[in-house]
Amino acid sequence: MSLKIKVGMASCGLAAGARDVYQAIQKYLENSKLEADLASTACIGMCFAEPLVEIIDADNNSLTYGDIQPQEVETILNDYLEGKIHKDKVILSNIMEGSENENLKNQTRIVLRNCGRIDPESLQDYLENDGYKALEKALKEMERTQIIQEIKDSGLRGRGGAGFPTGLKWQFAYDTPGPKKYFICNADEGDPGAFMDRSVLEGDPHSIIEGMTIGAYAIGADEGYIYCRAEYPLAIKHLQKAIKDAKEAGYLGKNILGTDFNFNLHIKQGAGAFVCGEETALMASIEGERGMPRIRPPFPAQSGLWGKPTNINNVETLANVAWIILNGAQKYNKYGTEKSKGTKVFALAGKIKNSGLIEVPMGMPLKDVIYKVGGGMKTEKPFKGVQLGGPSGGCVPAELLDTIVDYDSITKTGAIMGSGGMVVMDEATCMVDVAKFFLNFTQNESCGKCTFCRVGTKRMLEILTRITEGKGTMEDLETLEELSENISQGSLCGLGQTAPNPVLTTLKYFREEYIAHIKDKRCPAGVCTALLKYEITPEKCVGCTACARVCPVEAISGEVKKPHKIDQDKCIKCGSCYDACKFDAITKS
Amino acid sequence: MYEKFIKKYAPTKDNLIYILHEIQDNHPQQYVSEEAVQEVSEYLKVSPAHIYGVLTFYTMFSTKPRGKNIIRLCESPPCFLRGSEQILKKLKESLDVKIGETTKDGLFTLELCACLGVCGNAPVMMINEDVYGDLTEKKVEKIINDIKGRQE
Structure with missing residues (x-):
C-alpha cells in the first residue's frame, strides 16, 4: 500500500484522545476511496501537540498534523486527497518550507532514535531500523571484556540520576566470580516531571531488551528482570509483547542467535512506591519484600538480588548500549563535554510551550534547551526558575541560565542532573510553595527506615507550611538549613540524602521570597492563600450581593445596591467572592 | 475463593x-x-x-473495599503548576466525595497519586488503566459522565 498513516498512541497521545482519532481514521478509511495503511506508533516527544497524525506517501513525503480532533479527521483527509494541506495544522514535515520544527532541528536522537517512528509492537519495524544488529555483533565478533571496554570508552554514565560510569559498573559485576548473576533494568521511573523512560519503554521496548542482553552477556548473567512501575500499564504491555517476540525470534532465551549464551528475561511490576527506584529497595521489592533500601556495601555487583552479583542500569542508559556497540564508542563520545559524554533526554514540563521530551548533546546551555528547543514560556509571564532533577534536584534561577547541561555543571548550581526532568516555572510561582510541594512528595515517599529522613522531612515540611501561612520566624530559616544538613548526612539512600535539595536551592537563590513571607507576611507571587488579602473597591461595587451569597463564613456585609465590605477577621481567604464578582470589584493582594 | x-x-x-x-x-x-x-x-x-x-x-494496594473505578489524580508539582488543584475541586464536587472516599453508588473512588509520567499533558489523571490528560473542568465532567453512562 502506498500511503501510510501513523497515529501517536503512547500514554501522552492516549491521554490527549488519540484513541478516538485512530478510530475516526479507521472509520474514514472504511468508507472512502483513500487507501492507506493505518498504524500506531509511540511518542515522538511533542506531547504539547498530541494527538499527532503522520501521513507518509509513496515517495516518503511526510506530513505530521498536531492537535487533531476526531471531528477534524474527515475534512483533513478529504482535503489531503485533493492535494490540499491544512498548513496551520502541520507541525512537522520534510516537504514543507519552514515546517521543520526548531524543536527537532536542535536535537540529536540516540536514545529516542525509534520513538514515534516505529510501531513499538512490531519486531519487524525494529529489525528494519538496525534492531538486534548490535547484539549479533557483540555475541559473534566481540569478547566480553571488549564489550565492557567499548562502553567504558564511550564515556556513558548512568542516566538514572547518580551518573556512575556504566562501563565501570559492568566491570565490577564481571569481576565478581559466580555461576549465577543477574542483570536488572530499573524502569521504576518516579521523579515528578520525568517521563523519558516511559516513552522509551512504550515506544522502543526492543532497544531495552537488546541493551540488557548485550550487558548480560558481557557480565556473564543468564537471568534478568525489568522492574517497571505499575503506573505504566502500556509500557508493561509493550514489554511483554516484545519479550515474547524476541524469544520466538531467537534474540532471548536459550542459545541466543545460535551461540551458547542463554538469557531469560522477566518483568516485575511495582505497586506504587517511589523509593523502589533506589537499587537496593528495588531488589527487595523483586524479592517480594517491602521496598526498603539496604546498607551499601556490599554493592549489588558483589551481593545483589538474592545475594548474587547483580548489575542494575536505568532504562535510558540501556537504550544507548546497542547504538554504542553498533556505531562505536568514538562516534558516541564525540557528543558531549569532557566528563559527560553523549546525549541526554530531558522531559520538559510546567510552564513551557513545547512540553514533552527532547534529546540534546550534553553541554547545551540551559537557556537553549528552554528557549530554542523548548520554545520558551507558555504564558506571557517571565521565566523564574527551573527545577532540575525532580524532588532530589534543585531550582535554578534565571541568572544561571547560561549553565550548560552536564553532570558537573548542574551539580555546581546545587541541583542535580537526576533523571532529566525540567519543571519550568514562571513569575506566578511561589518558590516557598514549590519547595514545600517537592518536600511534601519526598516526605510522603520516605520509606521510614532512617530516622532523619522519616522525622526530619516531616519537621521541615511543618516549618515550610508555617512560613507559607505567614507564621514563620527568621530562626526557621536556620533550622531548615541545619535539618537539611542532618537529613543528607543521616540517610541511607539517595531519597533522603537529596530530599532537602529543593529547599536548599530555593533558600540560596530565592531567599528574599522566604523573608517576604516571614517579615512582611506577604507572598510576592500571590500564591499562598493565607497571606492574601481580599478587598472590595467601593467605586466598582454595584451591590449585587453575589459575593455575600457565596461567602461560606458570612464575612461580607452590605445593603443591596450599595458597596459591600469584607470583614478581614472573619475572612478565610477561600477566594469564592473573587470568582463570583462580575464587576472586578474585588482585589487580591 | x-x-x-x-x-x-x-x-x-x-x-x-x-x-x-x-x-x-x-x-x-x-x-x-x-x-x-x-x-x-x-x-x-x-x-x-x-x-x-x-x-x-505500596500505595496502590488497598485493604479496604473501594469503588469500581479508581480515579488517581496526579498531585505532583508539574500537574500542580498547570492547575490540578482546580481539577481536584471539580472532582470532589461532581462526585460528592473527599479524597480516599467512594461514591455512594460504589462507582468511583477518588485518590491522589504521585507522578504518572505524562507531564507533557498536565494536569493528568488515571482511571483504572486509562490516562486522561490536558484536563479542564469541562473535560472532567464529560469523562465522569461517559463512565457513568457505560455502567448503566
Whole structure:
C-alpha cells in the first residue's frame, strides 16, 4: 500500500484522545476511496501537540498534523486527497518550507532514535531500523571484556540520576566470580516531571531488551528482570509483547542467535512506591519484600538480588548500549563535554510551550534547551526558575541560565542532573510553595527506615507550611538549613540524602521570597492563600450581593445596591467572592 | 475463593506482589480482603504479617473495599503548576466525595497519586488503566459522565 498513516498512541497521545482519532481514521478509511495503511506508533516527544497524525506517501513525503480532533479527521483527509494541506495544522514535515520544527532541528536522537517512528509492537519495524544488529555483533565478533571496554570508552554514565560510569559498573559485576548473576533494568521511573523512560519503554521496548542482553552477556548473567512501575500499564504491555517476540525470534532465551549464551528475561511490576527506584529497595521489592533500601556495601555487583552479583542500569542508559556497540564508542563520545559524554533526554514540563521530551548533546546551555528547543514560556509571564532533577534536584534561577547541561555543571548550581526532568516555572510561582510541594512528595515517599529522613522531612515540611501561612520566624530559616544538613548526612539512600535539595536551592537563590513571607507576611507571587488579602473597591461595587451569597463564613456585609465590605477577621481567604464578582470589584493582594 | 488467581503463579515469595495485584484487580471492590491474605499466606508459606507489611507499604494496594473505578489524580508539582488543584475541586464536587472516599453508588473512588509520567499533558489523571490528560473542568465532567453512562 502506498500511503501510510501513523497515529501517536503512547500514554501522552492516549491521554490527549488519540484513541478516538485512530478510530475516526479507521472509520474514514472504511468508507472512502483513500487507501492507506493505518498504524500506531509511540511518542515522538511533542506531547504539547498530541494527538499527532503522520501521513507518509509513496515517495516518503511526510506530513505530521498536531492537535487533531476526531471531528477534524474527515475534512483533513478529504482535503489531503485533493492535494490540499491544512498548513496551520502541520507541525512537522520534510516537504514543507519552514515546517521543520526548531524543536527537532536542535536535537540529536540516540536514545529516542525509534520513538514515534516505529510501531513499538512490531519486531519487524525494529529489525528494519538496525534492531538486534548490535547484539549479533557483540555475541559473534566481540569478547566480553571488549564489550565492557567499548562502553567504558564511550564515556556513558548512568542516566538514572547518580551518573556512575556504566562501563565501570559492568566491570565490577564481571569481576565478581559466580555461576549465577543477574542483570536488572530499573524502569521504576518516579521523579515528578520525568517521563523519558516511559516513552522509551512504550515506544522502543526492543532497544531495552537488546541493551540488557548485550550487558548480560558481557557480565556473564543468564537471568534478568525489568522492574517497571505499575503506573505504566502500556509500557508493561509493550514489554511483554516484545519479550515474547524476541524469544520466538531467537534474540532471548536459550542459545541466543545460535551461540551458547542463554538469557531469560522477566518483568516485575511495582505497586506504587517511589523509593523502589533506589537499587537496593528495588531488589527487595523483586524479592517480594517491602521496598526498603539496604546498607551499601556490599554493592549489588558483589551481593545483589538474592545475594548474587547483580548489575542494575536505568532504562535510558540501556537504550544507548546497542547504538554504542553498533556505531562505536568514538562516534558516541564525540557528543558531549569532557566528563559527560553523549546525549541526554530531558522531559520538559510546567510552564513551557513545547512540553514533552527532547534529546540534546550534553553541554547545551540551559537557556537553549528552554528557549530554542523548548520554545520558551507558555504564558506571557517571565521565566523564574527551573527545577532540575525532580524532588532530589534543585531550582535554578534565571541568572544561571547560561549553565550548560552536564553532570558537573548542574551539580555546581546545587541541583542535580537526576533523571532529566525540567519543571519550568514562571513569575506566578511561589518558590516557598514549590519547595514545600517537592518536600511534601519526598516526605510522603520516605520509606521510614532512617530516622532523619522519616522525622526530619516531616519537621521541615511543618516549618515550610508555617512560613507559607505567614507564621514563620527568621530562626526557621536556620533550622531548615541545619535539618537539611542532618537529613543528607543521616540517610541511607539517595531519597533522603537529596530530599532537602529543593529547599536548599530555593533558600540560596530565592531567599528574599522566604523573608517576604516571614517579615512582611506577604507572598510576592500571590500564591499562598493565607497571606492574601481580599478587598472590595467601593467605586466598582454595584451591590449585587453575589459575593455575600457565596461567602461560606458570612464575612461580607452590605445593603443591596450599595458597596459591600469584607470583614478581614472573619475572612478565610477561600477566594469564592473573587470568582463570583462580575464587576472586578474585588482585589487580591 | 481466590485460588484461581493465586495459582496462576508459582508459590515463591517473589510472586507476592503479582498475586496481590491479580487479586485486587479481579475483586469487584478492588481490594485485598483478610480472607485473601489468609489464602496467599498458606500458598506462599509466608506469614499474614509479612503480607500486610507489603500490602500497606505500596500505595496502590488497598485493604479496604473501594469503588469500581479508581480515579488517581496526579498531585505532583508539574500537574500542580498547570492547575490540578482546580481539577481536584471539580472532582470532589461532581462526585460528592473527599479524597480516599467512594461514591455512594460504589462507582468511583477518588485518590491522589504521585507522578504518572505524562507531564507533557498536565494536569493528568488515571482511571483504572486509562490516562486522561490536558484536563479542564469541562473535560472532567464529560469523562465522569461517559463512565457513568457505560455502567448503566
